[in-house]
Amino acid sequence: MESLYPGLTAWLEVNAKSSDGMAITILVAVVLVASVWAVGRKSERGGALALAAWGAGLWLFGVLLMVMA
Amino acid sequence: MKRIPTWLLILIVAGALRVVNLGSESLWYDEAFTAQTVREGADFWQAVTGDTHPPLWSIVQWFNVRIFGASEFAFRLPAFVFNVLAVLLAYLIARQVDVRIAPMAGLLAAVMPGVLYYAQDGRMYSLLAFTVLLALYAALRRNYYVFSLAAMAAAYTQIIGVFYVAAIGLGALALAKTWHERANVAIACAAAALAFAPWLIVLVRQAQVVGAFFWKGPMDLPNALWPVALPFGMRLPEAFYVPVFVIAFAAAFGGLIALRHGLLHGERTPTLLVMGMFAGPAAFSLVCAVWRNVAVTRAFLPTAVLLPILYAAAWHMLSRPVKLPALATFAPALVVCLMSHYTIGLRQDVNAWLAPIRDQWRDGDVIYHIDATTWVTYSLYAPDLSHGVLPGPSNVVTVSEACREAFKMPMMGLDELQSRYRRAWLIVAYSPFTSTVELEAIDEVTGHFNWPVAMSQSDELMRDEIRLVWLQY
Numbered sequence: 001m002e003s004l005y006p007g008l009t010a011w012l013e014v015n016a017k018s019s020d021g022m023a024i025t026i027l028v029a030v031v032l033v034a035s036v037w038a039v040g041r042k043s044e045r046g047g048a049l050a051l052a053a054w055g056a057g058l059w060l061f062g063v064l065l066m067v068m069a
Numbered sequence: 070m071k072r073i074p075t076w077l078l079i080l081i082v083a084g085a086l087r088v089v090n091l092g093s094e095s096l097w098y099d100e101a102f103t104a105q106t107v108r109e110g111a112d113f114w115q116a117v118t119g120d121t122h123p124p125l126w127s128i129v130q131w132f133n134v135r136i137f138g139a140s141e142f143a144f145r146l147p148a149f150v151f152n153v154l155a156v157l158l159a160y161l162i163a164r165q166v167d168v169r170i171a172p173m174a175g176l177l178a179a180v181m182p183g184v185l186y187y188a189q190d191g192r193m194y195s196l197l198a199f200t201v202l203l204a205l206y207a208a209l210r211r212n213y214y215v216f217s218l219a220a221m222a223a224a225y226t227q228i229i230g231v232f233y234v235a236a237i238g239l240g241a242l243a244l245a246k247t248w249h250e251r252a253n254v255a256i257a258c259a260a261a262a263l264a265f266a267p268w269l270i271v272l273v274r275q276a277q278v279v280g281a282f283f284w285k286g287p288m289d290l291p292n293a294l295w296p297v298a299l300p301f302g303m304r305l306p307e308a309f310y311v312p313v314f315v316i317a318f319a320a321a322f323g324g325l326i327a328l329r330h331g332l333l334h335g336e337r338t339p340t341l342l343v344m345g346m347f348a349g350p351a352a353f354s355l356v357c358a359v360w361r362n363v364a365v366t367r368a369f370l371p372t373a374v375l376l377p378i379l380y381a382a383a384w385h386m387l388s389r390p391v392k393l394p395a396l397a398t399f400a401p402a403l404v405v406c407l408m409s410h411y412t413i414g415l416r417q418d419v420n421a422w423l424a425p426i427r428d429q430w431r432d433g434d435v436i437y438h439i440d441a442t443t444w445v446t447y448s449l450y451a452p453d454l455s456h457g458v459l460p461g462p463s464n465v466v467t468v469s470e471a472c473r474e475a476f477k478m479p480m481m482g483l484d485e486l487q488s489r490y491r492r493a494w495l496i497v498a499y500s501p502f503t504s505t506v507e508l509e510a511i512d513e514v515t516g517h518f519n520w521p522v523a524m525s526q527s528d529e530l531m532r533d534e535i536r537l538v539w540l541q542y
Contacts, residue, residue: 007499019292029317030322048393
């Protein structure tokens with residue numbers, strides 16, 4: 001197949017990379033929910049702070065990437 | 070003053086957001102493919118059976134273009150209507166789960182950019198979402214007549230519809246309390262299966278075509294979970310992928326936690342909701358992992374329309390102090406994605422690409438397509454100009470042989486091209502599926518005097534070009 005479509009190998013590599021990126025994203029989301037839930041069960045204020053820290057961190061990361069691009 | 074009913078407010082918001090830009094963008098390839106299928110002069114049934122989907126959407130569009138015309142606005146009108154109705158169904162389903170979360174769930178379904186994108190896409194996905202959600206709502210209400218009809222329509226819309234409605238049917242069967250209800254569910258499922266049976270003959274042939282070649286990489290767990298991020302849209306700036314996707318997954322996980330008591334105790338409504346949302350796609354992903362990955366994310370639209378119910382359930386579960394940071398985290402994702410939907414990553418303006426060709430067109434000119442897919446779109450926008458298509462490899466990515474015949478695609482080898490025309494406007498769309506046959510043809514034709522007229526680089530693997538080539542001079 002690759003001999004008929006020379007660009008196919010590069011395409012499959014991009015697919016594999018995006019799959020890895022999605023796996024990391026899902027893992028981060030699991031950690032986010034678990035940490036906010038765990039802290040929030042002990043103290044509502046703690047849960048709010050944990051979520052605020054996560055939210056700020058995530059958006060800061062996004063803005064940083066945008067500035068760097 | 071009398072308050073506007075919630076369902077009406079949801080319809081107004083959904084309709085208003087979807088009507089903006091509905092007809093302003095050119096048809097993209099998949100839409101153009103349907104437009105070719107239903108246009109006058111095409112062999113409708115050969116085109117439908119030669120493609121990879123069941124026929125219901127093409128039938129809807131066949132009637133639609135004959136009643137409302139073939140403008141972009143008219144062509145997307147059925148998707149718009151079914152999408153708005155799907156949003157309304159999401160609200161009604163949320164009411165079955167918990168009336169307190171329903172207004173928020175409905176409004177979120179109305180504004181999520183990943184849902185509204187498909188209202189503006191003249192393909193079958195909004196019809197799929199509508200029929201699957203109708204089947205789920207009917208099952209929740211124990212109306213198995215409507216369930217049977219909706220299941221049948223879902224199966225005839227997109228093959229993943231079979232998996233969605235089978236999961237809902239099995240869920241309803243497992244959760245039925247009486248033998249009478251079990252019998253009703255079984256009869257409804259059997260009726261839908263029987264009605265779909267005649268299509269199996271075509272389906273087997275389509276599966277062989279798809280099985281021989283498809284453009285997706287292997288299915289794995291992250292790919293299977295990708296649709297959970299779908300409600301946030303397809304036109305997101307790359308820099309925001311991580312925050313938005315993390316928020317999308319976190320909101321969905323939060324909703325599952327909020328519904329955990331009902332799910333753990335096997336309560337009918339939340340269990341059926343979650344089965345309707347995830348069991349069908351999970352089964353389909355499993356088939357893709359074992360056989361061949363034929364899952365396109367847009368086919369999971371029914372899940373995307375239902376996910377706002379989980380977001381609303383998560384929001385309802387949060388304590389008051391946690392709601393503020395949750396809103397401050399979630400709302401920017403929604404705003405960024407909504408703004409992106411209307412401003413970036415818009416579809417290629419085909420008329421703009423054709424403008425230099427029209428301006429400089431002379432007698433003896435032809436538009437020559439190295440790849441059959443560009444003919445599908447360009448010939449719709451320039452039916453008055455001559456076209457020719459290189460007879461390259463034929464498969465599901467580059468238009469099947471049966472569809473080429475059904476569309477009456479003007480296949481033309483290089484010898485015929487050079488003997489019949491003086492100049493060729495070469496349309497080249499480089500992609501990972503550009504074959505060696507096409508690459509060699511590009512070298513041969515551009516060996517003559519030629520220059521680039523227009524170029525576009527969409528990413529590192531895809532590039533579109535128009536070149537003017539002198540064949541006889």
